[in-house]
Amino acid sequence: EAGVTQSPTHLIKTRGQQATLRCSPISGHTSVYWYQQALGLGLQFLLWYDEGEERNRGNFPPRFSGRQFPNYSSELNVNALELEDSALYLCASSRGGDRPDTQYFGPGTRLTVL
Amino acid sequence: DQQVKQNSPSLSVQEGRISILNCDYTNSMFDYFLWYKKYPAEGPTFLISISSIKDKNEDGRFTVFLNKSAKHLSLHIVPSQPGDSAVYFCAASEYGAQKLVFGQGTRLTINP
Numbered sequence: 001e002a003g004v005t006q007s008p009t010h011l012i013k014t015r016g017q018q019a020t021l022r023c024s025p026i027s028g029h030t031s032v033y034w035y036q037q038a039l040g041l042g043l044q045f046l047l048w049y050d051e052g053e054e055r056n057r058g059n060f061p062p063r064f065s066g067r068q069f070p071n072y073s074s075e076l077n078v079n080a081l082e083l084e085d086s087a088l089y090l091c092a093s094s095r096g097g098d099r100p101d102t103q104y105f106g107p108g109t110r111l112t113v114l
Numbered sequence: 115d116q117q118v119k120q121n122s123p124s125l126s127v128q129e130g131r132i133s134i135l136n137c138d139y140t141n142s143m144f145d146y147f148l149w150y151k152k153y154p155a156e157g158p159t160f161l162i163s164i165s166s167i168k169d170k171n172e173d174g175r176f177t178v179f180l181n182k183s184a185k186h187l188s189l190h191i192v193p194s195q196p197g198d199s200a201v202y203f204c205a206a207s208e209y210g211a212q213k214l215v216f217g218q219g220t221r222l223t224i225n226p
Contacts, residue, residue, distance in 0.1 A: 004157070033214075042203065043158070043216040056213050090157050102148060103214060105157030 002027065004093050004106035012112045013081050021076040021109045025093030031055075032074040033094070033103055034066060038087040046089075049074055081113045117141045118206050120217035128225050133191040135220050137204035140185065144206040148214070149178060149189045152201045161202075162189070194224045 005024045013019050025032050034046040045058040049068035057064075063079040072093075078085055088110050092103035119138045127133045135149075145166040150158035164171040164178045164187070171178050177190045191198055201221050205214040 035216075042218040043205075045213045045215070048213060058213065092157075102160055102163055104160060105150075107155070107157045 004091055004104055006089075006091050006106040006109050008109060009107070010110045010112070012114065014114050015081055015083060017081050019078045019081060019085075019111055021078075021089050021091075021111070022073065023076070023091030023093075023106060024073045025091075026104055029093035029095055029104075030072050031094045032068055032072065033092040034074070034076050035090040035092065036060075036087045037090060037108075038084070043090065047076065078111070083113050086111060086113045116218075117144075118204060118215045118217040120202075120204060120220045122220050123218070124221040124223070126223045126225060127194050129196060130193045133189075133194045133198065133222055133224070135189040135191075135202050135204075135222065137187050137189075137217055138185060139187075139206050141206070141208065141215075142185065143208040144215075145209060146207045147178070147180060147187050148205045148207075149176075150203045150205065150216075151198075152203060152219070158203060191222075194222075196224050196226060198222060199224045 007022045031050040033048050035043040037043050047066050048056040052068050066076040068074045088108045090105050090108045092105045094103045117140050148163040149161040151161050152158040162173050162176045162178050164180050169180050180187045201219045203219045204217045207214050
């Protein structure tokens with residue numbers, strides 16, 4: 001069974017640009033979660049998508065947005081990039097439902113903002 | 115507001131001994147707890163979980179203990195092996211909140 005995949009592995013952008021990160025969940029999983037791990041910090045919850053809808057978002061500004069496609073894959077978009085957006089962005093998937101079930105993580109996308 | 119805290123940023127244990135990683139939480143509504151292991155440049159890997167209706171869950175070398183009155187959980191690894199060297203995160207969720215809350219992580223180093 002294939003795990004959660006993310007692309008690209010690394011992404012380098014300059015301040016003010018937009019970044020798009022992609023995630024494919026484990027087959028059969030309908031929920032996708034996005035987390036940010038800045039250097040030296042824990043995982044901060046960004047967004048949760050389930051069955052194509054945004055179910056919850058963390059304490060991040062609106063320039064962090066995303067969507068989930070009919071095949072349950074997901075995109076995270078970060079607009080107007082700032083230097084402090086440099087971080088490892090992790091995607092996780094789980095079976096759908098009313099609560100976050102055990103989540104399985106992808107390898108992450110390392111975003112560097114110059 | 116850090117609802118899940120791992121107060122030890124690092125822990126060093128000799129191979130073959132027991133590793134005990136600790137986690138405290140403040141939200142009494144949390145009812146599901148998980149431990150993840152993370153190697154550098156990889157995503158976290160699920161290890162073990164426990165529901166608040168239990169006080170212990172065991173899976174091979176890994177045992178998680180939950181003390182609800184103290185709002186404390188711990189992960190025991192016995193015996194510790196070199197491959198256990200990683201960063202360990204505890205996480206918690208409450209029904210309806212629709213997210214996991216992670217601690218800051220503890221870096222475990224197993225010495226030969």
